[in-house]
Amino acid sequence: MSAYDDLVQRYQERIYATIYHMTSNHEDANDLAQDTFIKAYQALKSFKGGSSFYTWVYRIAVNKTINFLKQRKNRAQMSLNDLDFNAEHDPDLVALISDKTPRREAGLAELQEKLNEAMLKLSDYHRLVVTLHDVQGMSHEEIAKIMDCNIGTVRSRLFYARQQLQSYLSEYLK
Amino acid sequence: MSTGTEDFDKLRKLLKLKRHEQPPPGYFSRFSGLVITRLEREGESDGVLTDVPWLRKLIRLFESSPVAAGLFGSAICALAIYGVTIANKTQGVAAVALAPANGVADANTVAFSTALHSDTLASSTDPVFGSSALASPFVANGSLTPRLENVTFSTSPR
Numbered sequence: 001m002s003a004y005d006d007l008v009q010r011y012q013e014r015i016y017a018t019i020y021h022m023t024s025n026h027e028d029a030n031d032l033a034q035d036t037f038i039k040a041y042q043a044l045k046s047f048k049g050g051s052s053f054y055t056w057v058y059r060i061a062v063n064k065t066i067n068f069l070k071q072r073k074n075r076a077q078m079s080l081n082d083l084d085f086n087a088e089h090d091p092d093l094v095a096l097i098s099d100k101t102p103r104r105e106a107g108l109a110e111l112q113e114k115l116n117e118a119m120l121k122l123s124d125y126h127r128l129v130v131t132l133h134d135v136q137g138m139s140h141e142e143i144a145k146i147m148d149c150n151i152g153t154v155r156s157r158l159f160y161a162r163q164q165l166q167s168y169l170s171e172y173l174k
Numbered sequence: 175m176s177t178g179t180e181d182f183d184k185l186r187k188l189l190k191l192k193r194h195e196q197p198p199p200g201y202f203s204r205f206s207g208l209v210i211t212r213l214e215r216e217g218e219s220d221g222v223l224t225d226v227p228w229l230r231k232l233i234r235l236f237e238s239s240p241v242a243a244g245l246f247g248s249a250i251c252a253l254a255i256y257g258v259t260i261a262n263k264t265q266g267v268a269a270v271a272l273a274p275a276n277g278v279a280d281a282n283t284v285a286f287s288t289a290l291h292s293d294t295l296a297s298s299t300d301p302v303f304g305s306s307a308l309a310s311p312f313v314a315n316g317s318l319t320p321r322l323e324n325v326t327f328s329t330s331p332r
Contacts, residue, residue: 001210008206016205021192030197037209038216080195087194092187112191119192134189162182165189173184 008037011054014136015061021131022065022124024116025079032068036061051145058146062128069124076120083108096172111172118168126161133158 015036020029040057047056087093087108097107119127125147132138132146133154140158144151166173236243 001213004213005206005210008209009202012202012205016197016202020195020197026197030201033205034209034212038212041213081197083191083194084196087191090190090194093191093194096184096188108191111188112195115188115191130189131192134186135192162185166182166185169185169188172188 004041007053011057012037015057017136018058018131019061019065020081021119021135022069022127023076024120025077026081027079028068028072032064033061036064039064055142055145059148062146066124066128078113078116078120080112080116083112114169114172118165121168122161122164126157126164129154129157130161130165134162 012033016029016033019032019036020026023029023032036057040060043060047053051059093108093111097111119130122130128147129143132143133140138146140151140154143154147154236246
């Protein structure tokens with residue numbers, strides 16, 4: 001069990017973050033991330049090693065999250081995490097808000113909310129591609145493995161999702 | 175289709191904001207402990223099931239597929255309804271069989287048939303028989319074992 005504890009600690013942040021960015025809800029992300037690791041432990045015998053353990057756990061997390069979102073559908077409720085201290089000093093983010101708002105913190109909080117609202121308007125699969133690529137920095141190949149589709153599909157979903165986000169957030173991207 | 179990064183440069187910068195969303199302090203230091211505790215708890219509750227592999231598989235199937243669980247539940251309900259229906263029919267047949275052929279029912283048959291078709295049992299506050307009345311000279315030690323004894327008859331000439 002202690003070996004599995006090490007495994008959980010190694011992947012917990014990335015798995016939690018993926019689920020959190022998909023749901024925009026800390027409590028849901030917490031439950032689903034725990035369920036993911038429990039399911040992975042119970043299914044360890046069926047892990048054949050065809051993919052890396054990391055990809056395999058990710059697939060479990062993604063499937064669980066998408067099933068959850070299908071059931072939740074129209075009752076999405078955001079429960080956003082706080083921004084860390086570094087957000088205020090990120091030059092890219094500062095450039096986006098400094099012209100618009102006199103108070104930087106209020107500007108970031110507002111931007112965070114609008115961004116999450118826009119993300120939730122995307123379909124589950126488009127949101128997943130944006131999360132894995134633009135937020136978590138994964139390659140197209142890794143995403144294709146996790147989503148069990150080809151790289152072309154990943155690219156086209158990413159392009160469409162970005163277009164959608166750009167139109168939802170146009171007033172913040174001028 | 176153009177996927178050039180310059181087209182979405184500002185959007186990608188804005189999406190960086192999400193990397194700064196962090197759960198409450200100390201969350202990740204507790205997380206693995208919560209997972210292990212849940213695993214141990216589930217291991218304990220599954221202890222009985224590990225001895226019955228098919229039951230364990232069935233429960234797993236129900237957990238993963240709510241449709242299968244629903245179908246199984248429906249089948250059980252259908253069986254229960256079928257069982258009740260059959261039982262009612264059987265009772266009806268029994269009552270008819272007890273009725274005399276000429277249509278004149280004696281008191282015992284009527285009482286038995288009424289009891290079969292009533293939902294509640296007839297009761298009285300006055301006991302008809304005391305416990306001593308149940309004792310019979312033909313029954314040994316209160317059991318219903320018949321007592322057989324040889325009896326001889328003799329006739330004397332007049």
